[in-house]
Amino acid sequence: MRALTVVPEQRGSLRVGTVPDPHPAHGELLVRGLALGVCGTDKEIARGEYGWAPPGRDRLVLGHESLGQVIEPAGDFAAGDLVAGIVRRPDPVPCGACAAGEFDMCRNGRYTERGIKEIDGYGSELWTVEADYAVRLDPRLRDVGMLMEPTTVVAKAWEQIQRVGERAWFEPKRVLVTGAGPIGLLGALLGVQRGLDVHVLDRVADGPKPRLAEALGATYHAEPVEKVLPSLEPDIVLEATGVGSLVFDAMAGTGAYGIVCLTGVSPTGRHLTVDAGSINRELVLENDVVIGSVNANHRHYRAAADALGRADLDWLGGLVTRRVPLSRAADAFEAGDADVKVVLDLER
Incomplete structure (x- = not known):
């Protein structure tokens, strides 16, 4: 073969x-x-x-x-x-x-x-x-079932976000997804399925990405993240680019009790200058959390199959x-x- x-x-x-x-x-x-x-x-x-x-x-x-x-x-x-x-x-x-x-x-x-x-x-x-x-998988997914594995990645990410949020009263309204590749868009899909106000940010201003985000009912942004975050103050940021500077902007730009979930893997070798003191201060004083999430187990595969079946x-x-x-x-x-x-x- x-x-x-x-x-x-x-x-x-x-x-x-x-x-x-x-x-x-x-x-x-x-x-x-x-x-x-x-x-x-x-x-x-x-x-x-x-x-x-x-x-x-x-x-x-x-x-x-x-x-x-x-x-x-x-x-x-x-x-x-x-x-x-x-x-x-x-x-x-x-x-x-x-x-x-x-x-x-x-x-x-x-x-x-x-x-x-x-x-x-x-x-x-x-x-x-x-x-x-x-x-x-649902037989209806014959043409798109290969999306299962990337969907498991975001199914796990959303599970982790929920678990972290529920350490105290948790009623999120708005999520910002950074990156409109497959992981970002599938993450946005699961956010929409959860009834959240979903925003997707990517540097691409035309082509299929804006159309796919808008077809979900999400709001698409092609502006720099520092222009988007102040007006949104998202409760959750699902980061799917791995771009180092964007990661730190996201950490500093959530609302109080914000959760940033990192799913994109950053390349090594590039150095950034960040105000670590300010980031630490905001994380502590606003009870913010930054988590990383990768891979998936049986539970996440079942959740992904369910999400795709409803999409x-x-x-x-x-x-x-x-x-x-x-x-x-x-x-x-x-x-x-x-x-x-x-x-x-x-x-x-």
């Missing part, structure tokens, strides 16, 4: 090649791959920045934003079910968090991840997955701005001006 593979930490090694067909072990599903979302993590691995091949191997099958259809069932699944595979697996020790099913909060870093760290991903025509790490299919389809055949996979790793989410068609 064909698969998208890479030699981790070797730039220019991305290729579509032939690998042996998988054979499901007891308790595993055999799945026909339908589509694969491409995200920043995949691009970083393809650039040789990190990644880990399975033990004893040079190449890693890439891809963690999965969508497939069951061929050989196991557990409670049936042939024909639409499924996505969970990305992370708990460490083998395990740490206390992994032992409690919270492997997204692994303490010792010995977890593994499909398509990223020591386990082949979902970027192949066929793949297997343990029944306990597969999530059934407008046309809106979800609008997030997918380019579909690239597996045979031309390299094209999906080149940024396009109008890209929001680029998807690989594993059947072509």
Whole structure:
């Protein structure tokens, strides 16, 4: 079968090649791959920045934003079910968090991840997955179900925001989402589903991003963040860019009892000068909180499946701005001006 593979930490090694067909072990599903979302993590691995091949191997099958259809069932699944595979697996020790099913909060870093760290991903025509790490999707999501994994990221972020807020009386009204990529827009979707006044900020002033935000009923802003924050004073900021200066502006710009949830990973090597004293003063005197959130566990996958099942299919389809055949996979790793989410068609 064909698969998208890479030699981790070797730039220019991305290729579509032939690998042996998988054979499901007891308790595993055999799945026909339908589509694969491409995200920043995949691009970083393809650039040789990190990644880990399975033990004893040079190449890693890439891809963690999965969508497939069951061929050989196991557990409670049936042939024909639409499924996505969970990305992370708990460490083998395990740490206390992994032992409690919270492997997204692994303490010792010995977890593994499909398509990223020591386990082949979902970027192949066929793949297997343990029944306990597969999530059934509404059949209506066949064209957009690869959005499942990024939706889990924001499902977890919103869960964490809620938990932090409920340490005291919590009745948020307004959220600012910074960044109108897939994570930001899906985060805005979940904010709208929660009944909040949602604002989305991105530097892009035209193209699909403003239209997608406005179609949700959110307010879109293309102005600099320092011009937007004073008038909004959001109760929540969901930060999805990883831009260092914007992160600190967001921390200083919330209303009292504000919560900033960071989901974007900032690059290293750039130094910023910040007024740490003022930031500390505001955090303390206004009972503000800044949290980071990454990855997802079973609970977040179930929440994401529910959110996608309730979303407008046309809106979800609008997030997918380019579909690239597996045979031309390299094209999906080149940024396009109008890209929001680029998807690989594993059947072509």
